[in-house]
Amino acid sequence: MQIVHSLDPLRSAVAQLRQSGTLALVPTMGALHEGHLTLVREAKKRAGHVAVSIFVNPLQFGAGEDLDAYPRQLERDCAMLEKEGVALVWAPTVDVMYPQGFATNISVSGVSEGLCGGSRPGHFDGVATVVCKLFHQVLPDMAMFGEKDWQQLAVIRRMARDLDLTRPHADNILGVPTVREADGLAMSSRNAYLTAEQRLQAAGLPAAMKKAIAAIEAGSSVADALVTLESDLLASGFLSIDYAELRDADNLIPLDSHSPRPMRLLVAARIGKARLIDNMAVTPAV
Numbered sequence: 001m002q003i004v005h006s007l008d009p010l011r012s013a014v015a016q017l018r019q020s021g022t023l024a025l026v027p028t029m030g031a032l033h034e035g036h037l038t039l040v041r042e043a044k045k046r047a048g049h050v051a052v053s054i055f056v057n058p059l060q061f062g063a064g065e066d067l068d069a070y071p072r073q074l075e076r077d078c079a080m081l082e083k084e085g086v087a088l089v090w091a092p093t094v095d096v097m098y099p100q101g102f103a104t105n106i107s108v109s110g111v112s113e114g115l116c117g118g119s120r121p122g123h124f125d126g127v128a129t130v131v132c133k134l135f136h137q138v139l140p141d142m143a144m145f146g147e148k149d150w151q152q153l154a155v156i157r158r159m160a161r162d163l164d165l166t167r168p169h170a171d172n173i174l175g176v177p178t179v180r181e182a183d184g185l186a187m188s189s190r191n192a193y194l195t196a197e198q199r200l201q202a203a204g205l206p207a208a209m210k211k212a213i214a215a216i217e218a219g220s221s222v223a224d225a226l227v228t229l230e231s232d233l234l235a236s237g238f239l240s241i242d243y244a245e246l247r248d249a250d251n252l253i254p255l256d257s258h259s260p261r262p263m264r265l266l267v268a269a270r271i272g273k274a275r276l277i278d279n280m281a282v283t284p285a286v
Contacts, residue, residue, distance in 0.1 A: 017051075267279070
């Protein structure tokens with residue numbers, strides 16, 4: 001496995017890998033867990049070689065967010081990736097990714113608005129900018145993203161379509177189902193911020209979401225189901241709810257009733273020092 005930190009060695013490594021097969025990219029910010037490794041394993045099924053990027057992107061952290069506290073453990077992450085058979089780790093420094101004078105910003109309207117985009121202004125500009133750069137640097141045939149960050153996946157696909165990207169093409173930006181702990185909590189690097197008590201309480205998030213989805217699918221009003229969901233989260237130990245919304249799964253338009261189109265219930269809530277996000281599919285109305 002090659003580990004590279006600057007552009008010229010990256011281009012040489014990518015060119016060498018391309019001679020013997022297709023290339024999949026798994027973009028990450030490190031602090032890897034089983035969810036990331038699931039993306040790697042899915043990539044290995046679909047491509048001849050797998051590259052993983054590890055870069056804690058300052059552009060997607062807002063004022064007062066956890067950029068400095070975000071865990072950085074490159075040696076541990078690389079050891080995990082080598083065991084998974086990853087061919088290439090791209091771990092640029094901030095100076096390599098954003099050299100002095102860098103002045104370009106990619107903003108994707110529509111799907112980036114509201115939800116995490118509402119409570120974290122500029123976040124998805126940072127995501128779109130860094131992912132576009134990663135795509136141009138690595139030139140993968142496909143890229144894998146976790147469905148836990150559903151809005152992020154929608155933003156990246158929209159960007160790829162709008163900018164006519166070919167490596168990867170929008171159709172080859174693939175979502176992989178969320179990996180969950182035994183109690184249903186979505187795996188996340190931010191779960192490490194939770195105390196033992198908060199970790200037990202956090203399982204209330206997927207439980208409350210499943211309850212709300214069952215109510216919506218059974219014919220309850222969406223508004224009532226969401227009010228109950230928020231009450232359940234506060235009762236289980238969450239401090240506040242950033243959002244709890246039913247949206248169209250593709251265009252992320254807000255919905256106030258059970259739709260015949262694919263839908264997602266999306267929630268972000270705060271517990272202790274952590275802001276946890278999750279989303280789940282809602283069965284379309286017949």
